[in-house]
Amino acid sequence: xxxxxxxxxxxxxxxxxxxxxxxxxxxxxxxxxxxxxxxxxxxxxxxxxxxxxxxxxxxxxxxxxxxxxxxxxxxxxxxxxxxxxxxxxxxxxxxxxxxxxxxxxxxxxxxxxxx
Amino acid sequence: xxxxxxxxxxxxxxxxxxxxxxxxxxxxxxxxxxxxxxxxxxxxxxxxxxxxxxxxxxxxxxxxxxxxxxxxxxxxxxxxxxxxxxxxxxxxxxxxxxxxxxxxxxxxxxxxx
Numbered sequence: 001x002x003x004x005x006x007x008x009x010x011x012x013x014x015x016x017x018x019x020x021x022x023x024x025x026x027x028x029x030x031x032x033x034x035x036x037x038x039x040x041x042x043x044x045x046x047x048x049x050x051x052x053x054x055x056x057x058x059x060x061x062x063x064x065x066x067x068x069x070x071x072x073x074x075x076x077x078x079x080x081x082x083x084x085x086x087x088x089x090x091x092x093x094x095x096x097x098x099x100x101x102x103x104x105x106x107x108x109x110x111x112x113x114x115x
Numbered sequence: 116x117x118x119x120x121x122x123x124x125x126x127x128x129x130x131x132x133x134x135x136x137x138x139x140x141x142x143x144x145x146x147x148x149x150x151x152x153x154x155x156x157x158x159x160x161x162x163x164x165x166x167x168x169x170x171x172x173x174x175x176x177x178x179x180x181x182x183x184x185x186x187x188x189x190x191x192x193x194x195x196x197x198x199x200x201x202x203x204x205x206x207x208x209x210x211x212x213x214x215x216x217x218x219x220x221x222x223x224x225x226x227x228x
Contacts, residue, residue: 031214042203042218043159056215090158094214101214102149102207106158 004107006091012113015081021110023074023091031097032074033104034066035090043090049074050097081114088112118142119206121219129227134191136222138204141185147207148180148187153221154200163189194226 004025013019023032031050035043048056049068057066063085065077074091088111092104120139128134136150147166151159165171165178165187177190187206191198204219 033216042220045215048214050214056213088158097214100147102147102205102216103161103164104159104216106160109158 004091004093004105006089006107006110008110009108010111010113012115013078013081014115015083017081018077018079020078021076021089021091021112023076023107024072025093025105025107026072027093027095027105028071029093029095029105030071031094031101032068033092033094034074034076035092036085037088037090037109047076055097078112081112083114086112086114118208118217119204119219121202121204121222123220124223125225126222127225127227128194130194130196132194134194134198134224134226136189136191136202136204136224138187138189138219139185140187140204140206140208140217142206142208143182143185145182145185145206145208148178149205149207149216150176150178150189151203151205151218152200153203159203191224194224196226196228199224199226 007022034046037043046060047066052068067075088109090109091107094101094104150163152162153159163178165180171178175192179188201221203221205216
């Protein structure tokens with residue numbers, strides 16, 4: 001099974017809402033990632049978890065809060081977002097940190113619209 | 116200077132031709148190099164990775180790495196319309212001290228039937 005799943009596929013939320021994005025992988029990977037991608041731009045790294053610990057936070061605003069409940073699951077909690085946060089949010093996983101960390105499997109993404 | 120640079124294209128090639136996609140990177144300590152393909156509206160998909168100088172072939176794809184010139188390329192032989200996508204070059208810099216993947220801006224490839 002080389003699949004990374006993400007739910008929901010689409011999400012529309014108001015600026016005062018609280019919502020969560022979910023990501024799951026069953027490949028035994030020990031590194032998981034959140035990316036944000038705007039149209040016609042490359043993915044922009046937000047957070048990295050290695051062995052269930054947050055290892056990289058790319059100075060993401062606190063209205064985005066990641067959580068890694070176990071080695072298979074990754075959540076991204078959203079609160080008080082702004083319209084400019086509308087984007088495709090991608091989850092990815094890799095076997096672990098290190099040079100092979102670039103061999104990442106991406107989920108299909110959640111298309112987020114903030115109104 | 117951007118860390119990973121690609122020509123945004125579009126690169127237009129006729130069906131059956133060789134498509135050549137190029138990428139340069141700024142960090143000499145980079146050890147790991149990746150090519151991802153992203154169809155419009157879809158997520159990126161890893162198609163090739165290369166860690167050593169030289170060529171690496173996988174089916175119709177060949178990745179080429181020249182660390183002295185800080186250059187990595189992807190050749191697609193016998194290009195098909197289904198190869199039309201954005202190709203993202205990505206690098207793990209800093210000697211692999213971090214698992215942060217740096218993406219280039221991508222090259223849009225259009226294969227004309």
